[in-house]
Amino acid sequence: MALADELSCLLGRRGWRSPPNCQPWQRDWLNQSGEEPLGVAMPASTAEVTQILKLCHQAQVPVVPQGGNTSLAGGSVLGESGGVIVSLSRMNRISSPDVESGTIEVEAGAVLANIHSGLEGSGFMLPMRLGSEGSAQVGGLISTNAGGSHAFRYGMMQDLVLGLEVVLADGQIWNGMRNVQKDNAGYQLRKLFCGSEGTLGVITKANLKLHPEPVQHVTACVSLPDFNSASRLATSLRREAGDFLTAVEFFSDFGLEMALAHIPTLRFPFSERAPHYLLIEVSSSSAKVPLEDILNDVIERAFDANLILDGVIATSLSKRAELWRLREEQPEGQRLAGPQLKHDISVSPGRLAVFLLEAEKICMSILPGVRINPFGHIADGNVHYNLSPPLGQQSFAGQEAEFASQLGELASEMGGSFAAEHGLGRTKVWLADRLRNPVERRLMTNLKSAIDSTRNLNPGTLTASLKLVRPVI
């Protein structure tokens, strides 16, 4: 029997889609990549995942695991037609949290927003916050080691994963569903699977670490004369309000302009525009902390030092949400404004100001007039360094790879990363091959071969496939 028929028999009508009914899974979120699959498998259990992987392994047909398909690097779709997409979306059970231990067990297809809402009232939260939480699934979040706005305080996904269940390329199950922070009985497999982008196994289940839900939040937005001031304010915040600092997000006036122009429901909180803005949030799980007072203090001293032009503080839920939208709608504003190039850079927080200066010089020398929209997470040095074409133009004059390469090189020279949050996927493998040293790339290829010896899982993602990898940006 042909593989498609076998899978169809195994999984039934709800569990198997053949072309042309694969469209919602076939293309990536940016609609930049994704070839036609043999079909989309939608298993309902770990046992079914095992069967799927066994059959595909026998037939040597590539498998790409897919969660919410919100990846920005093309790692959740096929680079060549004919493979099988395994969508985990039907495996979406969320257990009751263990409130004595502060943990929760979830299946890979659980949507992040559903975990958040399920935890309401439990006194605990999963501190993973990002724009796509309405569709991002746990398996994808783990596979891409998601970061988001709260990572500075609570860590990335790898810091929240206590245990994992993973189906390996040949269908064997690794049951690593332990439930403890401390486990030094061998190599840190659970960490290795975080960020492995579906190239080592299909994550089916996880035990996650929860944190106490804060009982109070204070959110502020300030406008600043230059990025240096933002950087100095962030340093003060880390030092003086570090126990409470949930987010320090920055965005530029150009980004704000695009967001305000295309998203009419946004409200600008100041009387005058300024070059830069910071969104600051502090929170505490103790009601006895004078949170507003602590934040006010840092901000007032920044005013006195002329680091800040204007500022607003919000404590109510609705006002806080209004301020957050200014930052969160940055990607959508730029998307609606037309063509764009996305880069996902990190450098150490103290060097971010220097990076932005140097990066601007590089961009202007590659394509004079290109418009720069840097925004992101200042406390951990992560900048989404997005570009729009020069005014009146609709393209980047074929310089896409040049931007990625030179900006990535600058970040690397400064001890940073050219793929901070979004991973390599398919679109940045060539960049890793160019910017990371050969020893590192060889280590990664060896790891891949050690765990997926036939290179059946998500080939072309993360390490170079055996075939030539070309820039696809």
Next chain:
Amino acid sequence: MALADELSCLLGRRGWRSPPNCQPWQRDWLNQSGEEPLGVAMPASTAEVTQILKLCHQAQVPVVPQGGNTSLAGGSVLGESGGVIVSLSRMNRISSPDVESGTIEVEAGAVLANIHSGLEGSGFMLPMRLGSEGSAQVGGLISTNAGGSHAFRYGMMQDLVLGLEVVLADGQIWNGMRNVQKDNAGYQLRKLFCGSEGTLGVITKANLKLHPEPVQHVTACVSLPDFNSASRLATSLRREAGDFLTAVEFFSDFGLEMALAHIPTLRFPFSERAPHYLLIEVSSSSAKVPLEDILNDVIERAFDANLILDGVIATSLSKRAELWRLREEQPEGQRLAGPQLKHDISVSPGRLAVFLLEAEKICMSILPGVRINPFGHIADGNVHYNLSPPLGQQSFAGQEAEFASQLGELASEMGGSFAAEHGLGRTKVWLADRLRNPVERRLMTNLKSAIDSTRNLNPGTLTASLKLVRPVI
């Protein structure tokens, strides 16, 4: 030229010791294992480490990296004579901290206590605290993924490592000395090397993440009628003082008795003895937090609920140190009391009370009258479950492996770990082979082969060597 002569020429008089001058490095801290080496290499630079590894690789002579040699699992000494111990102790440079970014660069041989003292006055700290910090070195802390008393709040060593430099088995250098929290450009190599116990490479340098130094601490010690009460109090503390909770350490009256009997400088703070004790520490980097008030509140409510028998609160440095010694001298008290068996268990914090009940039953059935001294880190469920022989006896009647096996099995069944902090080393490899599923052990063997294909680095540690591995406890 013979390998010993080549290494001697390369490293000079300060850099090479031959038997019989290898004693200080040859045996482990517990004096339980360690065969005679060909010699001890003490390189002064990464370049020298490279040369050593190249020569040993060519000669196929095993290499064991060694830091402060405070391992409790025999992973820093030789299982068979004739290998080379590489002591990193001369590579001990500590850079000035980067206070803008909150990071520090250190060489592998830097002693933890020296890093702490070097950071005094900088406003930052490295939140890694453990009994052996006067001799433990960074390379060893990373290789064993050290935990310690502050891990609940700040994480284990893997959570503090931003970048690494590692010399691989064949002498090639992996330069992963990046300086950022967010780096998703491929597999998390830096995490994989944490806890790899010298079996994948020799760590020579690291960039570490610092945290703001607290400006206030409050330490309390309370006595409790039973472990259940300790567990319930710890849950309240995590929920209501979680932002500030640096340590929640527990110990038993039996442990206290041994410590008081053998360490006369200890002071018992209560008028009456009790079955259990908790040492609680909260700290904040903001002076505006009413820390004592917050802690008092939780403790008073615990009094009202009859969870606590007595309590003292200390804010002065000397009083705090006095309380800490009660907990920190537990291992030394037991060592001085005579023969002991150490087990290093973790289960999720909410299940620790059940574990202790079940574990006691197991111990009593194996050797009636055996005396149990559980102490450790209640907030992350980590218990050092140490045993002394029944009163009047000097041995465990040959039941050593049976204790390890049955206690480890209980922890595993509860979703925990039988090697929470101390690693597998040489002494627990057989236990991992017995208690961890074959798929997991195979993944680990494959990883080892992928990175150290000739199995030259620390053979017999972590994964089984090609030879038979026997219980060595």
